[in-house]
Amino acid sequence: MIATFIEWLLIASVRFLVRAQPRWQGSADNSTQRIYVANHSSHLDVVLLFATLPAPLRRRTRPVAAAEYWTKGPVRRYLIHSIFRGVLVGRESTRLNPLEPVACALRQGDSLIFFPEGTRGPGGILQLLKPGIFHLARWFPDIDIIPAWIDNSYRILPKGFAIPVPLLCSITFGAPLRWKEGQRQDEFLAEVREALQALRPK
């Protein structure tokens, strides 16, 4: 009840301040299971992508987020667990397979928001992709991977600032990708990277 209200309030204020406009180019806004892979340059990216997705899609989508950041302090913990229902992964995980919680969520049928760069970049440009998305694509070859370019988030809330400013943000969703049998890691990562870069507005 309270969580529903906070979620509504959060999404309404994000849409009011930055408009968070989805542009579907090559994929449709239907709620089949998928992995959204997006560029990452601001802590707001999770919130922005979450607020941009239409409600039926959002309900089954969970962001994959860094445990170090989101478990600090009661507010962040509440947001990531109760509002975003995030899948937390540790960068310095002691597990044998740090992606196990992510795979588990996919087996449950959840859609995911995944930042293949692993960490926030300087904004406007894409860094090298970590191999994580390759492993997920290989383990789940039947789930569509939807590239999503988040525009402007590094200007809305740059690294090192606490308060966002209202600039227009749009998120462009591209055509679905899948891992093809026999595709090597570097080939696949290059394909994802190119697909993301192609979505960047001129």
Place this chain on the structure above:
Amino acid sequence: MKIEVYWILGSLLAAVSLASLIGYVLKRRQPANPSIDNLNARIRSWWVLILLGGGALLAGRIAIILLFAFISFLALREFVTQTPVRPADHSALFICFFLALPVQYVLVGVGWYGLFSIFIPVYCFLALAVAAALFTDTERFLERTAATQWGLILCVYCISHIPALMTLHIPDSPLLMVFVVLIAQVSDILQYVWGKLIGRHPLVPTLSPKKTVEGLVGGVLSATVFGALLWRITPFTIWQAGGMAFLIAILGFLGGLVMSAIKRDRGIKDWSQLIEGHGGMLDRMDSLCFSAPVFFHLTRYFFSQP
């Protein structure tokens, strides 16, 4: 409120109703014509704009000030999004959105003219430059600082002169807002219509290929006549009303030209896709950004009673 307000709002609603009807008939005749779809989108947006503006006018002073504060917010957001601001400008943008904009409209609300007229051009102008300099990112410094300063002047300072007309010591001063907004918008539409009908000679082909000499002359002259006919809602005589309308139309045209130059420079056609068929809020407001402050000062200087 004078009875004329209801006449004007009534005629506007009748005009968009007629336009909707014409749009509907055109659509029935040629279902697959994209320019008719664009026309209908524009008419739908006019409904929203007229209902919002008319509603605020009837609701009173606070509603009007809030409406224009919101318009300034939308315009500034479009402007800043399209300029080359960087993370180092974050504090400057914070000042623009969360300090300068609300304070300027509070000054309109309390009617403190002395501070209203210099708060942004003096204090914010300097503060923005300092805020940007403190971050020691010197790349394109002048260009970036100019962008935030321009954005604040155009989208907040200039637009706030429209509701500020209510603070003038003139009977029925809200009608002055109706006058300037109506003339600026009607002049934009008439320039477009005259240009479509008899436009031959391009005026500034490198800037705005659609603007023609015929459109400008026809639009400005017919907007002048329209303004003269509205003299009863103003403190002006019929000749003065025509003169003011002429000035608003000319300044509106020049404002559109300057904003086109900025859009060209940034490589965009419209400021955003906020208003269906029209582009962004700033595309609708660009003429008023230039005409409203001049209209305000002339009216204040010559017609406001102490």
